[in-house]
Amino acid sequence: MHVEEKLTPETFPAAPERATLEGKNKFLGFWLFLGGETVLFASLFATYLALKDKTNGGPSGEELFQMPIVFMATMLLLTSSLTSVYAIYHMKNFDFQKMQLWFGITVLLGAGFLALEIYEFYEYVHEGHKFTSSAFGSAFYTLVGTHGAHVAFGLLWILTLMIRNAKRGLNLYNAPKFYVASLYWHFIDVVWVFIFTVVYLMGMVG
Amino acid sequence: MTNQMNSGNERVDLAYRRRKNAEEMRHQVIAFVLMILLTLIAFAAVGYEEFSHWFVIPFILLLAGVQVAFQLYYFMHMSHKGHEFPALFIYGGVLVMLVLVWAFSTIVWW
Amino acid sequence: MSTIARKKGVGAVLWDYLTTVDHKKIAHLYLISGGIFFLLGGLEALFIRIQLAKPNNDFLVGGLYNEVLTMHGTTMIFLAAMPLVFAFMNAVVPLQIGARDVAFPFLNALGFWLFFFGGVFLNCSWFLGGAPDAGWTSYASLALDSKAHHGVDFYTLGLQISGLGTLIGGINFLVTIINMRAPGMTFMRMPMFTWATFVTSALILFAFPPLTVGLIFLMMDRLFGGNFFNPAAGGNTIIWEHLFWVFGHPEVYILVLPAFGIFSEIFATFSRKRLFGYSSMVFATVLIAFLGFMVWAHHMFTVGMGPIANAIFSVATMTIAVPTGIKIFNWLFTMWGGSIKFTTPMHYAVAFIPSFVMGGVTGVMLAAAAADYQYHDSYFVVAHFHYVIVGGVVFALLAGTHYWWPKMFGRMLNETLGKITFWLFFIGFHLTFFIQHFLGLMGMPRRVFTFLPGQGLETGNFISTVGAFFMAAATVVLLINIVISVKGEKAPADAWGDGRTLEWAIASPPPVYNFAQLPLVRGLDPLWLEKMEGKKELTPAEPLGDIHMPNSSFLPFIMSFGLFVAAFGFTYHQETAWGLPVGILGLLITFGSMFLRSVIDDHGFHIHKEEVLELEKKGANA
Numbered sequence: 001m002h003v004e005e006k007l008t009p010e011t012f013p014a015a016p017e018r019a020t021l022e023g024k025n026k027f028l029g030f031w032l033f034l035g036g037e038t039v040l041f042a043s044l045f046a047t048y049l050a051l052k053d054k055t056n057g058g059p060s061g062e063e064l065f066q067m068p069i070v071f072m073a074t075m076l077l078l079t080s081s082l083t084s085v086y087a088i089y090h091m092k093n094f095d096f097q098k099m100q101l102w103f104g105i106t107v108l109l110g111a112g113f114l115a116l117e118i119y120e121f122y123e124y125v126h127e128g129h130k131f132t133s134s135a136f137g138s139a140f141y142t143l144v145g146t147h148g149a150h151v152a153f154g155l156l157w158i159l160t161l162m163i164r165n166a167k168r169g170l171n172l173y174n175a176p177k178f179y180v181a182s183l184y185w186h187f188i189d190v191v192w193v194f195i196f197t198v199v200y201l202m203g204m205v206g
Numbered sequence: 207m208t209n210q211m212n213s214g215n216e217r218v219d220l221a222y223r224r225r226k227n228a229e230e231m232r233h234q235v236i237a238f239v240l241m242i243l244l245t246l247i248a249f250a251a252v253g254y255e256e257f258s259h260w261f262v263i264p265f266i267l268l269l270a271g272v273q274v275a276f277q278l279y280y281f282m283h284m285s286h287k288g289h290e291f292p293a294l295f296i297y298g299g300v301l302v303m304l305v306l307v308w309a310f311s312t313i314v315w316w
Numbered sequence: 317m318s319t320i321a322r323k324k325g326v327g328a329v330l331w332d333y334l335t336t337v338d339h340k341k342i343a344h345l346y347l348i349s350g351g352i353f354f355l356l357g358g359l360e361a362l363f364i365r366i367q368l369a370k371p372n373n374d375f376l377v378g379g380l381y382n383e384v385l386t387m388h389g390t391t392m393i394f395l396a397a398m399p400l401v402f403a404f405m406n407a408v409v410p411l412q413i414g415a416r417d418v419a420f421p422f423l424n425a426l427g428f429w430l431f432f433f434g435g436v437f438l439n440c441s442w443f444l445g446g447a448p449d450a451g452w453t454s455y456a457s458l459a460l461d462s463k464a465h466h467g468v469d470f471y472t473l474g475l476q477i478s479g480l481g482t483l484i485g486g487i488n489f490l491v492t493i494i495n496m497r498a499p500g501m502t503f504m505r506m507p508m509f510t511w512a513t514f515v516t517s518a519l520i521l522f523a524f525p526p527l528t529v530g531l532i533f534l535m536m537d538r539l540f541g542g543n544f545f546n547p548a549a550g551g552n553t554i555i556w557e558h559l560f561w562v563f564g565h566p567e568v569y570i571l572v573l574p575a576f577g578i579f580s581e582i583f584a585t586f587s588r589k590r591l592f593g594y595s596s597m598v599f600a601t602v603l604i605a606f607l608g609f610m611v612w613a614h615h616m617f618t619v620g621m622g623p624i625a626n627a628i629f630s631v632a633t634m635t636i637a638v639p640t641g642i643k644i645f646n647w648l649f650t651m652w653g654g655s656i657k658f659t660t661p662m663h664y665a666v667a668f669i670p671s672f673v674m675g676g677v678t679g680v681m682l683a684a685a686a687a688d689y690q691y692h693d694s695y696f697v698v699a700h701f702h703y704v705i706v707g708g709v710v711f712a713l714l715a716g717t718h719y720w721w722p723k724m725f726g727r728m729l730n731e732t733l734g735k736i737t738f739w740l741f742f743i744g745f746h747l748t749f750f751i752q753h754f755l756g757l758m759g760m761p762r763r764v765f766t767f768l769p770g771q772g773l774e775t776g777n778f779i780s781t782v783g784a785f786f787m788a789a790a791t792v793v794l795l796i797n798i799v800i801s802v803k804g805e806k807a808p809a810d811a812w813g814d815g816r817t818l819e820w821a822i823a824s825p826p827p828v829y830n831f832a833q834l835p836l837v838r839g840l841d842p843l844w845l846e847k848m849e850g851k852k853e854l855t856p857a858e859p860l861g862d863i864h865m866p867n868s869s870f871l872p873f874i875m876s877f878g879l880f881v882a883a884f885g886f887t888y889h890q891e892t893a894w895g896l897p898v899g900i901l902g903l904l905i906t907f908g909s910m911f912l913r914s915v916i917d918d919h920g921f922h923i924h925k926e927e928v929l930e931l932e933k934k935g936a937n938a
Contacts, residue, residue, distance in 0.1 A: 010220055018288065021495070025419040029491040031292035032521060036483060038299030040525035043562075045303075046310035047533070047544065047555055054550025056543070071249055078245065082238040085281050089231045093224060132541035135550035142536065157914075164915045173917065186282045190274050196245075197270040201252045205259040291494055295521070302522050302609060306562065313613065313621045314554050 007171060012094040017179035019172050030180045034187050041191050044143040045198060052203070056134030061203030064129055066120065070200045073116045074192065077151075080109035081189040084182045091178055096169045099178070103162055106185065110155050117148050140199070147195055150188050157181050237280040244269045335868040337421035338828060342428050343407035343724060347717075349432055350399030356439070357391035358791060360384050365748070365784040368777050371769040381765035382449035383467065387439075389452030390471065393567070394478060395435040397705070400713045401574045402431075402485055405513045407724050409489060411819035411826060412507045414498025414835045419491035421866040422913070427485035429876035434478025437883050441470035451763060453564070456545035456556035459534060466887050472535045473883035477876070479524050479531070486520030489513050498818075499857040500837035504598070507817045507841075508584075508591060511598050512577025515605045516570050522609065523566035530559030539886060554619060561612035569608040572704065573601060575712030576643060579665045582719055583647050584841070585814050586662040587654025593646040594840060600639035600646075607636045617688045626685040633683035640676055644669060659812065660734030664715035667742050668707065675703030678753065693763070696756025702749045714741065714794070722807030726825045730804065733797040737790045744786025751776045751783075816841035821854050829863045829923055832932050860929070862922040869918070871909045878905030 013019040018027050052061065087102035121141070131141045158181050165174050248266045251257060257265075279285040284293055324332070333341060363384050367376040376384055410418055418424050441447045445465030450458035459468045493506070493514045506514075534556065536542030543549035545556055584591040591597065613621060613629040647669060656662070678700040682688050691697055714737070721729050755776045760767060767773045807824040815821070818835060821843045833856035839845050846854055882902025889895030 014223055015288075025491050025495055028291060028495060029420060029487050031289075032295050032487050032490050034292075035295035035299040036487070036521045036525050038296065039302045039306075039522050040529060042299070042303030042306045043526045043529035043559060046306040047529070047559075049307065050310045050314040050552065050555060051544070051550065054552075056549045067249070067253075074245055075242070078238070078241060081277065081281055082234070085234045085238075086231070089227060089234075092227050131536075132543065133549070135543045135546070135552070138533075138536060138542040138544050138551070142532070142542075160911065160914055173919070183282055186277055189281075190277050193270050193273050193277070197248065197266050201248055201266050202263055204252050205262050295490075295518070298518065298522060302562075305609065306526070309558060309562075309613070310555070313625045314552055314558065316620070316622055 009094040016172060016175035023172065023176035026176045026180055030183055037187065044146060045194065048139040048143045048199065051135040051139040054135040058128050058133050064124055064127060065200050065203055069116055069120050070196055073113050074196050076109050076113040077189055077192050080106045081186055083109060084185045088179060088182050091170065091175060094170060100162055103158055107155055107158055110151055114148065114151050144195060144199065147191050154185050154188055234280055237276045241273050241276050244273050334873055335870045337425045337866050337868055339406045339410050339418050339424060340826060342424050343403045345428050346399045346403035346406060350396055350403055353391050353395035353435055357388055357396050358788065360388035360391065362784055362788055364388060365781040367765060369781040371767050371774055373766060376765065378765060379449060383447040385763060386449050386451050387447045393452060394475060397571050397709055398482060399431055401571060404578065404716050404720060405489060407720055408819055409510050409513050410492065411830060412510045412817050413493060413496060413501050414818050414831060414837060415492065415496040416830050416863065417866065418488050419496055420488045422869060422872065423484050423488050426872035426875060427481040427488065429872045430481030431478040433876040433880040434474045434481065437477060437880055438470050438474030441467050453560055456534060456553040460537060460545055469538055469887045472531045473887060476528065476531045477879050477883060479527055482520055483524045486517040489517040498834045498837055504595065505837055505840045508580035508597055509577035511601055512573045515601050516573045519566045519570050519605050519608065523563045523570065526559045527563035530556055539890065557616055557619065561615045565612040566608045569604055571709045573604065575709045578712040578716040579647065579668055582661045582665045582715055583650045585812060585816055586657045586659055587651045588814050589650060589654040590841060592649035596642055597646055600642040603639040604636060607632065611636065614683055617685045618692045630683055630685040634680055637676060637680055644673060660731055660738055661715040661719040663735060663738045664711045668711045671703060671707030671711065675700060675707050678703065691756065693761055694756035695752045695760045695762055698762050699749050699752035699756060706745055722811035723819055723824050726807050727801045727804040728807050728811065729797050729801050733793055737793045737797065740786050740790035740793060744783045744790060747783025747786060748780050751779050816844040818842055827931050829865060832928050833860055834858050860925055862924050863928060864920055864922055866920045867918055871913050875906050875909045878902045878909065881905060
């Protein structure tokens with residue numbers, strides 16, 4: 001099957017992301033990359049756990065964290081994970097327009113999450129919780145900030161794919177790209193589940 | 207891997223695949239509802255002052271673990287065929303994670 | 317895009333190598349740049365030994381000695397050993413599994429250029445104030461204190477860039493080995509070197525992220541006001557030690573497992589016998605990799621982690637001797653009853669066994685936590701790790717160079733010169749490092765730039781320095797051998813006549829597409845099997861047809877160059893006005909070229925059947 005072949009719903013394969021060798025490689029390579037990312041975030045989490053009480057006289061997590069914002073951010077990101085599942089669902093049904101629509105919603109929700117996070121950081125800095133003020137500050141901003149950077153990169157990535165392929169629709173060359181981008185988006189959500197649990201909720205319990 | 211239900215009649219296949227995809231999508235939505243529920247429980251458990259943190263911390267970590275399993279197996283399709291190597295390497299990463307977290311919470315400060 | 321070979325000008329060849337995505341050419345690039353860094357690291361080693369030749373010497377004093385020492389370790393591990401291992405992986409693994417290329421040719425090139433620019437950046441420090449001087453482990457307590465110049469910043473950013481390249485390379489080989497094997501090449505039919513590459517790549521995938529994180533922390537602390545390791549603000553320098561060794565210990569296996577793989581190939585080939593205990597070899601490789609992740613804190617016994625942690629890591633470390641022992645016995649049994657041919661690679665292989673075992677034995681000694689308090693930071697440790705790294709890895713790299721040179725370049729290396737190289741290196745190696753065990757036990761500390769007369773250390777140090785010059789002489793002979801090989805004997809496909817694995821079934825050097833028809837693999841050592849059945853070549857698994865090839869690209873070079881520029885900017889952003897803009901410009905170059913890569917379709921091209929036939933005919937005549 002040639003990658004650029006014009007396809008119909010009938011000829012579109014059931015697993016378009018793995019229909020070509022390039023697709024198979026991309027799919028597997030990206031999963032392995034996520035295995036490496038797991039260890040990257042594990043190192044950041046482990047360091048955060050070791051340094052979270054070293055506030056150097058500054059405010060502690062319990063005093064700082066604004067749970068309503070965190071809760072809203074969590075809901076936005078969780079929902080964006082579902083919307084990207086919808087996008088992939090429509091990809092498998094060879095419905096390009098609907099896929100674009102759902103990816104679009106995903107991007108909007110992700111942008112909302114990012115905005116909340118920036119607002120949150122802004123507030124914390126005003127309360128004296130800075131990157132440079134304590135070991136807790138360094139560890140907190142590096143862990144949560146690395147996640148935020150992943151969100152920002154994911155947004156740009158999905159947007160690029162949507163715009164680049166807007167006119168030509170789905171084929172076996174770009175289907176693996178969309179699929180892999182959605183995997184990345186889910187992984188960001190996986191990391192966030194641990195951030196809201198380990199950093200925020202456990203921070204509130206003390 | 208492509209189109210394993212080859213009955214020779216593309217339209218029948220298509221209808222079958224559509225139905226299967228829709229069914230899977232239903233499962234995804236159920237998983238999503240459960241994940242939202244787990245999140246609400248976790249936030250509520252922390253907000254409820256009566257619980258000791260000896261209970262709350264393991265409890266919310268367990269909820270997080272369940273939620274991540276939903277993400278991996280439903281949203282990221284790890285339950286599907288052809289995910290043996292992804293699973294192997296994700297679990298490899300999780301193993302290193304457990305060792306790291308254990309080490310950093312026991313032998314960094316003493 | 318014609319693939320017919322013709323004489324090309326220097327510029328065309330250069331452009332070809334700058335844009336290539338062919339794993340065989342990338343192997344050349346890794347071999348050449350890794351080789352140059354090896355010479356550089358070797359020169360630094362010679363300087364160290366000259367300084368220590370006599371007591372109270374003043375050849376390299378104090379800070380300069382620290383810089384040379386740091387750069388020797390860092391260069392040898394990250395910029396010489398790693399890329400040389402990658403050179404052989406690139407040259408051989410796709411051929412051994414019967415593939416036309418790696419899974420991600422573009423990323424393969426990107427991995428090389430990231431390593432290259434990272435290494436160049438690190439070495440720029442020599443000309444810009446001073447090299448890093450906190451040891452190759454760069455412990456945070458020392459690294460944060462090194463404020464005279466930007467040396468340590470060159471270390472953090474340089475290794476960050478080249479580490480990214482390594483990670484990319486690791487993922488590439490994992491996917492290549494999982495997805496690209498020829499029909500019939502099951503996992504348990506893969507040559508040992510391919511198995512070693514597979515397991516090593518998995519180690520890279522899990523070991524490099526902690527290094528990345530550690531380097532980010534160190535960079536933040538030194539350049540952006542972070543407090544990870546600053547005790548005054550609640551930080552803890554032990555975190556660096558853990559992150560570094562969570563990477564650093566697996567790194568030792570990342571280097572030595574491919575070495576084991578190379579020797580496994582050589583033992584089987586030149587004993588002209590199937591590798592003894594193949595499945596136990598695979599098992600031992602996987603087990604070493606697994607245990608390799610559980611033992612990092614044995615580098616930190618004297619930190620004060622407490623008796624329980626020390627005991628756990630001590631026992632875990634000793635268990636690694638078991639799978640390693642399995643391997644040693646398997647190699648011995650491979651030779652047992654074989655019809656052994658003592659070629660140059662075989663010399664290294666045979667010498668490797670006792671040399672490496674000595675390093676292993678001192679390793680078990682060091683693993684005993686209580687005894688380690690005596691050995692720690694002494695020359696005993698220096699002797700130990702040089703016995704495993706030189707006696708294991710460098711012997712393997714030299715053996716591999718002689719073994720696969722004909723496959724990579726199409727010319728045989730001279731055997732007589734090869735054996736001279738071997739004997740000079742072998743004698744020099746033991747002369748240099750054996751005595752260091754005793755220097756250490758007599759109390760000579762490592763990393764100190766001089767020693768006093770009258771403490772019984774003079775003779776030992778002098779012998780050690782003499783040995784270093786033997787190794788230097790060996791390297792010179794090797795270089796001469798390489799230069800004259802240009803006019804040397806042309807290598808046939810099965811260059812040694814005893815090849816067992818697929819790489820020996822195709823022309824030396826192989827055509828761009830490797831296999832005109834993908835081979836059908838019918839067992840372990842597929843070429844040997846076919847030869848035993850009286851056949852001259854492999855059974856094809858597919859009819860001759862058009863071959864799909866990836867396009868060359870200059871983007872990997874530009875992406876890596878962007879990070880190189882960015883690293884300069886961020887290094888100087890505190891004291892100069894141009895620092896931050898240059899840093900951002902560099903990142904823009906990198907992300908811009910990533911964007912281009914994303915939006916420009918790249919479908920590759922086809923080599924047509926007729927062209928393949930023509931090339932095959934030429935290859936057969938050559």
